[in-house]
Amino acid sequence: MMKISYKASIRYYSVFGIMTLALHMAGCGGKDSGPETAQPAASVEPVEQFPHYQDSILKVGRTVVVEKCSLCHETGREDAPIVGKAKHWQKRLPQGIDVLVKRAIEGYEGPGGTEMPAKGGHMDLTDDEVKAAVLYMVKTVE
Numbered sequence: 001m002m003k004i005s006y007k008a009s010i011r012y013y014s015v016f017g018i019m020t021l022a023l024h025m026a027g028c029g030g031k032d033s034g035p036e037t038a039q040p041a042a043s044v045e046p047v048e049q050f051p052h053y054q055d056s057i058l059k060v061g062r063t064v065v066v067e068k069c070s071l072c073h074e075t076g077r078e079d080a081p082i083v084g085k086a087k088h089w090q091k092r093l094p095q096g097i098d099v100l101v102k103r104a105i106e107g108y109e110g111p112g113g114t115e116m117p118a119k120g121g122h123m124d125l126t127d128d129e130v131k132a133a134v135l136y137m138v139k140t141v142e
């Protein structure tokens, strides 16, 4: 989890610390009540739907998915299969990871006319980054 949100929470804490300090000086903060009620993780995580994994490839995958693929794959926009929703993937997984990766890289149009754009429209992504993203998506529904 931990690297990104840990760092972010330190930053959050230091901003929050100033506010807490002000509160304490005003005489209304209970003992240590400030940072505990801050819940930094909840406020810095853009989307809780996306679990963290220890594996380094899956870490890369998660970043790519959250930043580049979630536009469609978080909510199912244009019928995109939703990350973490096993039902949406059960017909797709049997195609095998190679087909899924190839389609994510090259793009394809589904039978219903819905389109997965090549690399999700992000041509700056390397093939390996897209592959990591697909591995991550698959992992969330395993």
Ligand code: HEC
Pocket (backbone or CB within 6 Å): 064, 065, 068, 069, 070, 071, 072, 073, 077, 078, 079, 080, 081, 092, 095, 099, 100, 101, 103, 104, 108, 109, 110, 111, 112, 113, 114, 115, 116, 117, 119, 120, 121, 122, 125, 130, 133, 134, 137
């Ligand atoms: C603009 C919307 C959009 C974005 C952005 C997008 N996708 Fe998709 N994706 C879709 C749609 C729609 C489908 C379903 C197409 C169908 O089967 O009809 C899909 C399907 C897929 C599939 C399943 C392919 C299959 O064979 O069943 C994978 C894997 C996938 N996307 C990976 C990604 C990855 C990785 C990214 C980010 C790099 C990404 N997508 C970004 C719209 C998007």
